[in-house]
Amino acid sequence: MEQKKLKDQAWYREPMMWLVVGGPLLVVCASITTYMIATSRPDPVLERDAAAEAQRVGKSLTPEQRESLEPALKVRNHVASPRVPADK
Known part of the structure; x- marks a missing residue:
């Protein structure tokens, strides 16, 4: 059953x-x-240089802003050329 x-x-x-x-x-x-x-919704293409982008918009970066961007620029440059810099 x-x-x-x-x-x-x-x-x-x-x-x-x-x-x-x-x-x-x-x-x-x-x-x-x-x-x-x-x-x-594709991502927009961003400028590679923050200082050039700020100048294009009509703003200037303060020294503090430039210092805050420095690590990002080093990483971007390291990715572009994977050679390890000879920093101490």
Whole structure:
């Protein structure tokens, strides 16, 4: 009697099937949504030099601002040319 009851149940009414299929289906939907968001709103291209950008806007950087940008400029230059500088 119990065997017949299991066979009569439709495949989409089985909870284990939704656990197995639901995860990958959710990932596919999320990746399509992420792709659509990424292609509809591309990132703007930024100026490479903050001082040149400030001059373009009409502002000048204070010495404190220039010092705060120095580590970022060193890292950017290191990424552009991966040679290790001979700093002490």
